[in-house]
Amino acid sequence: MFAPASGLGVFDRESGERQLALEYLAEAWNEAEEDGVQTGSLAHASLFAALATLVKLHGDEAAADLVAMLPDRIRSGEYNLDKILQ
Template sequence: MSTTKSIFSPTLGRGPSDQGQVERQIALEYLAEAWNSAEEDGLEKAALAHAALFAALATFVNLHGDEATADLIAQLPDRIRTGEYNLDRVLQ
């Protein structure tokens, strides 16, 4: 697996502290590589984002059920507003 610059790159190399975080970081690197390949093939970022969200939500529903997934999604507006998903923010 090669490491390439992507929209996810700012999160790489932050020193994961537990095995679950290590696994999520590796998964993110795989997704970044696939994302880059799709962009190189001409797919639009918006289409990739929609497909990624659908795949993620369908997986969560399959693993945890409708209600738990809905509860998770209900927390997203506040997390988005506080910048948790802003890759340009500066952590202090």
């Protein structure tokens, strides 16, 4: 199950509205899993929806620039919900 309250680091301090949005998404995610939707399918659909929205709001180049930064952020553990932040 997706638990938004643990290990979000910078994200949960950045914006109350973003935290609220994440809580809504976590609720929908958990309901979908309870209905039998596989986690991998949810992740892929979520990434597609997020990227399509970023492209619509900011354009192809800005979205591509953001995605280009993701490998380093992923490797540094920014998206690891199991990582303990100190």
